[in-house]
Amino acid sequence: MNDRVSTKTRILDVAERLFGEKGFDGTSLRDITAEAGVNLAAVNYHFQTKDSLIDAVIERRIAPVNRRRLEMLEAAGPNPAIEQVVEAFLVPVLECSLSPMVALMGRVLATPDQFVYRVFKKHLAAIAQRFADAVGAALPELAPAERLWRLHFMGGTMAHVLSWSHVLPEMTGGLCDPSDRKALTARLVSFLSAGFRAPFTEAH
Amino acid sequence: MNDRVSTKTRILDVAERLFGEKGFDGTSLRDITAEAGVNLAAVNYHFQTKDSLIDAVIERRIAPVNRRRLEMLEAAGPNPAIEQVVEAFLVPVLECSLSPMVALMGRVLATPDQFVYRVFKKHLAAIAQRFADAVGAALPELAPAERLWRLHFMGGTMAHVLSWSHVLPEMTGGLCDPSDRKALTARLVSFLSAGFRAPFTEAH
């Protein structure tokens, strides 16, 4: 170890931030090692390849978030309100304030290619069924396909909020302030819960 | 011109598809020219740089979509229902079925960096105010900031649907089929309109 934190951790931290800011393809190993103040070869020593570095960066953040999600779902009991389900999905991410992790999560959710998708799918599969069940418990009249669609919509809303939160104030002339996580959570829960409760009208 | 379509158009078509599939950084000019069957230098001849090629690719699709959006907004009159506003936002994109443009749009909306953001902002600024006004007309009790937030949420939902539509069937075991645009539109309008109508509860 060099300073206070190990080389491995410093790489993970800087990689997380840069991946979130500039994307996976847009961030080179040299960008990462330069900012982390470590040798270029350290990445390959600790993580073998860039791909498995990406994997490690994502894994480190998603795993605890999903654990917390399942905890909140558990705490909501067998007959949750849809608000509780939505909160269980959102809060574990949103409560991280504006940490670099937030941009990373947005990036992951917005990168439907290659193996980023594989990594994401691995972690999603672990909780998707639980959330589908929870929505079913909260809104039993909702058709199974519609449940999945609306979970998909919720994921999109969250992904977008995460991805754009750092430019949103400028985009809206300061009207929208994503740094107030409490208010943001309340807005999202209100909006999404109403969406989940919407009458299901098949196309005509 | 070589075949039926000009070199310039072939570059734009292939670039649009590859940018949508693999991202802007993940697509090289060599990828594009190889698939398009044109010479590498043709890109620089017709578009000067890769950046302005990206610009041209986006411009070609977003401009007509936004024109159509404003038409639909216009057609809804001065007192639209929120459903009409949502439709005016969604339909011009969704009616393009599963063309490569759809993945491109998703990619643009999910790339909040560098100059992709600038390009996007240019086209967004041209219609954002109109949609904010339309939401205000449909739901006058909604606070201005909340209007913008919910428009932002709607953009995220659409972006996610566009980005992931090509893997969604596999992700959901075939339960969700994004190719039925009519049904998809109905689902989105129902979900999002309900979200817009949700009571606005400030954080407590």
Add this chain to the structure above:
DNA sequence: GTATGATCTAATCATACGTATGAATGATCG
């Protein structure tokens, strides 16, 4: 104190990138 294994480093590899060049090609028109 030195042997040992883990960690770090500088230097280098082959390849891929965006861009630029100058010559060939082909159509248009006097």
Add this chain to the structure above:
DNA sequence: CGATCATTCATACGTATGATTAGATCATAC
């Protein structure tokens, strides 16, 4: 015909990329 112009072409430049190597350095155990 020959001149002009836009387009296409093969090729090269300089740089950046992910990966690898062999050796230096460090901590710990004997």
